[in-house]
Amino acid sequence: MLFKYGYVLAFLVAGVFFILFAFLTNWIISPNGLLGQKFHENRSVDTYECGVDTIGTAWVRFNVSFYLYALLFVLFDVETVFLYPWAVSFRKLGLVGFSEMIVFIGILLVGLAYAWKKGVLKWE
Amino acid sequence: MSGSLKLLKLINVILEHVYKFLGLTNPIPEVINAFITAAISFAVISVFVMFLVWMERKVSAHMQSRIGPNRVGPFGLLQTLADAIKLTTKENMEPQKRDKIPYFIAPIIAFVATFMGVVVIPLDKGVTIQNLNIGVLYIIAITSFTVIGILTAGWSSNNKFSLIGGFRSAAQIISYEIPLVLSLVPVIMITGTLDLQKIVEYQAHAGYWFVGPQIIGFLVFLTASTAESNRAPFDIPEAESELTGGFHTEYSGIKFAMFFLGEYISIIIGSSVAVSVFLGGWIAPAFMNFLPVPGFFWFVIKVLLVIYLIMAFRWTFPRLRVDQLMDFGWKILIPIAILNIFLTGLWILWFSKGV
Amino acid sequence: MKKIVTYFKDIIVGLVNLILGMSVTIKYFFKKTNTQQYPEEKLPLPDRSRSLIKLIYDQEKEEFNCVACMMCQKACPNNCIKLEGARMPDGKRKMINFKLDFSTCIFCGYCVEACGFDALTFIPEDYENSVYQRGSLLHDEHALKWVRPTVASNPPRELNQSTQVI
Amino acid sequence: MEQFVFWCIAIFIVLSAFFAMIMKNIFHCALLLAAALFGVAGIFVYLGAEFLALVQVLIYVGAITILIIFGIMLTHKMMDSKIIVMNKQVVMSAVITGVLGTLIILTIYSTAHWILPALKNSESGYLTHSITTASVTKNKKVVTDVYTLGPALINPKKGFAFAFELVSILLLSVLIGATVIARKDQEG
Amino acid sequence: MTDLLLSQIDINSNSLTETDEYIVNLGPQHPATHGVLRLVVKLDGEVVKETMPVLGYLHRSIEKICENRTYPQCITYTDRVDYASAMSANLAYAMAAEKLLNIEIPPRAQWLRMIFVELQRIASHLLWLGAFAGDLGAFTPFLYGLRERERVLDLFEMTCGQRLTYNYIRIGGVMIDVLPEFVEKCRLFLDYFFKKVDEYEELLTYNPIFLERTKGVGFITPEEAINWGLAGPSLRGSGVSCDIRKQQPYLFYDQIDFKEEISYGGDCWSRYKVRMNEMRQCVSIIRQCLDHMGPGAVEAKLPPVLKGPNGQEAYSRIESSRGEMGVYLVGNGTPKPWKCKFRCASFNNLSVIDKLTRGWKVADIMAVLGSLDIIIPEVDR
């Protein structure tokens, strides 16, 4: 069990190391890195905004619509989590399980329809 | 036993002998094995991604009646390698006002999250890097992690384009994850397993691919996985004509390359899952059964075909607007996917005895 | 009910139109490409092409056709021709210095049209005029010297000699 | 080996949780929280609850963190370096967390009598295996696998069918609540 | 500028659900602003609160230059006013000068002018189609458009020797007669091109994504559109019959049979559709011109030096590819115009962008900008 996920862990650690290695290579051979000349022009490290100076910071309070989608997503994600155990043993559970899941999804669909009608799914 | 499995067994035996010779005991050989596998996967995937970038260029070029790369190497095959070298040796430009640590780790998250998904893809009969018995869920869970990388990149660059791109990307990925999950449920209902290897085997036994009965599911999955990997027509996070580069506007050189690599790996994973679940994975097409080629070959062919389809999407369609994208996900794909589950349920109940 | 029907109808119609669009690109995928590989395959220039301005040199008389009448200099809207003439001992006017600045030339063709002595011409030969230094775009009469090949193979260009340019 | 992995994950979780608490930049806190949640998923894998682990990643890391980050984007002055991490409620909260922590530890110790022997007897080297066998011997019923989870949930006689349907009602109410908030927001 | 913009943002709002407005510069160095247009956009999340175009990045003061050039010399600068449809700009200026100087043009020159202006309209619309589709994220139509545009340019190059800045239409006629094989080649091109338009339409017109992006976006009513000075296909997309070729026929447009394309949607899609249909109309116009064209001189007899009559003025308008292009010339008895003003369609079409995009999303700015067919040197001159 753990052994199987050991591969996952290995991929995680190895992936991080590969990237760090690539960054290291880049840092060594790139023009402004270890071996290159330390050339630094002030304007080149400015924030890009189509060639003109930025106005204000980018860290502003952002639109609320994103938040509502995230909220909906959490709900449906929870639903799918219940859906999977049901789906794998669908044949075992038969009609009873099916009808129960219909009720479960149905209630959520009612919610989705409600949200749809009330304009949550509409981006201001 | 398939050819590729034999080969793997052979390698395993050789490695075991080596470990025995060195006097290593459990669990160290296993750890070494895991890391060797990861290294090989990384190398193979990098080469495959390079091939895909070349393929994308060629496909797009020919669709637009151009030739595409043809200077570096035969048919321009080494063009991507040249680009990779260029990206590696490029000066690493970082905006002064960035948020340093998140800026640094964002490409790592974005890459590693997709890279971890490779583990469970069934390459051939009985050949998977590590078969997990809940493989489908694993891939979905792991790839959903990408969004944090992209969001971090968008936020830490302190650039308005990046910020908008990052947020769009987050909203998009979370919205399309649900149809993605829902479109796989009917297949799981039929097969009764979350193991990708077993799903493919079920198709081999049943004699048909799920793309037939589950055409709706396949289309929904293809759409959603295209959206998950931020590909056109769902490429609003990096929408070139609006946001110049989206979340990777401020990334250059190797860091940009990592996002790029991650994006392509996520395409590979998406189409691999599509192939395994809907297109019969490593099963040879019925009329070509006699050919003595390993299943891995068929798997790659199918993956390339699906990727070709995704590329054709990109070079044909305009880009959706962000709210239309959300509408499409929530108002069309999700209801259809749920309807598909419902219909499949009825279908199974109708044909299965004893209920 | 009607809404539901339209909902599904829209999806199907949309899908059909998407496939229709894909059919165009995929059709072109299998067609021949239109690209010309530039440095190897060069497009032929038409005879009337306005690409390089040359001063015609008469090989028999061993002199330029130009008599420094200053018409081209006056006709040039961008002031890129600098011309100096002098009266020769035999009484003829002759061009002694001709400078053409290609960095400001806009290839309008007025100078060639204004020339009444068949001294300036466009030749449809070359369009690779880029250089690394701006100064090297300033050509004098030696750089612009061009001998017309035998008349049969390349007849003089039939630009109408209009007087309206000044 | 297992012990080593366990300690790694544990230290990772504790550290990221701790820094999530004290960082001044809220966005960094959110990222560290995601890391901590990811670590918890690792612990679940370690305990053999792979389905739970993936659900943890899917919902907590993939969804809740995004929700939190979106929430952060609605706050004011998220980049201010003068943000006060501690406030007047620090004593009160310390007392409450202390009490809760003690309670949890006590609970663990009071129930640990069936874990510890199993640990000692464990030969296979897999902690998870020991726990599952132990729990089987204790409760005669094991719910760790996604393949057994479905019947356990839905089966109307033995399972939790009613609770399951109740969950959908709960989700519906949350959805309607969100809708109401959104509508209010649009009107105002 | 910065202070002005910052002052418009209310920083001190404290409500919980309220969001900050922020300012983004789209351009001058931006992939989608067709040159060096700069749009300062005030956003709330994704929603556009205000769009402020900042012009002048390509201002070369062509009008001032023209005041220092002789009448014929100015034509070379009209090429640069609208480089994507230089023939139309040439024609507009030449017609104004002819009006001022009272010059009659031989008929063959008129037919040639019509052929070339309509060919130029095809080329310009093809470029627009590519840019518009590119703005919406579909890159392929751009290359298809350019592929066909090259053929038009080949025809131009064959005739006048240039591919972009032609200086072909002159005061009193055209520069030079076409080659004998031109007519046949032109017909071949028209037959080839007519089928290609259907292909573009297949690719885009009823594509659901394209419809979503353009239907209803950037809506403007006919009355407002007229009042804002929109012109050309952009105005006809609002359902106003405004084609100068019909309103105030010049050349021989009254002698041939063509339809003025009008669409009543007033949105991006209608403007798109008008232009697509116009390309078909162009083909029909050119075919008729080729039929009508007889032999004859291509240039009027002109005095050696053209002098604008003192104190007189002329304002002449033509239907350029982008809409109404007017040239206002004032003479003062010298060979140089006292005043030369180009009224360009893009200038007015761009001025309406704030109205069209307010309340829409960032992506719609690009769709609207693309559908208006802005060309920056025409705006800045």
Place this chain on the structure above:
Amino acid sequence: MNCEDLKNKLEMDFKEQVHSLNITPQKEVILTARDENYLDICQSLFSKPEYDFKHLSCLTAVDYIKENKITVVCHLWSYSQKCQLTVKLETNREQPRVPTVEKIWKSANWFEREVFDLYGVIFEGHSDLRRIMMPDDYKKFPLRKDFADDGFIVKPN
């Protein structure tokens, strides 16, 4: 409506309110308005159905340096009557001030900004009179005839 008809009609309606009204050899009707009647004339040209000049085709200015005046020139077009009219208003060069027609034709907004930018004519009542082409801190008015070119303009000899 041809130009004679238009001229006669204008003569009937605005006889007292104009400086001059004539047809040029180029068959254009030119109306030179008095300062105080300029806006009224424009308004009635815009709104009266027999004129219906809904389209402001062009608005520019001409610098007559010898007469020491700047003339603001509007070219109007009527889509329904299919006729063209030129409306002029003269102002002095030192303090060029004219009323804005932005309230009547919105397209005048940018035209007037352009004229302000290049000629320095101040349009009274304009909603947003800023420089449009030149930099904000630019001091000169390039299209005026006495503009010193700073060596940027290459004049042919």
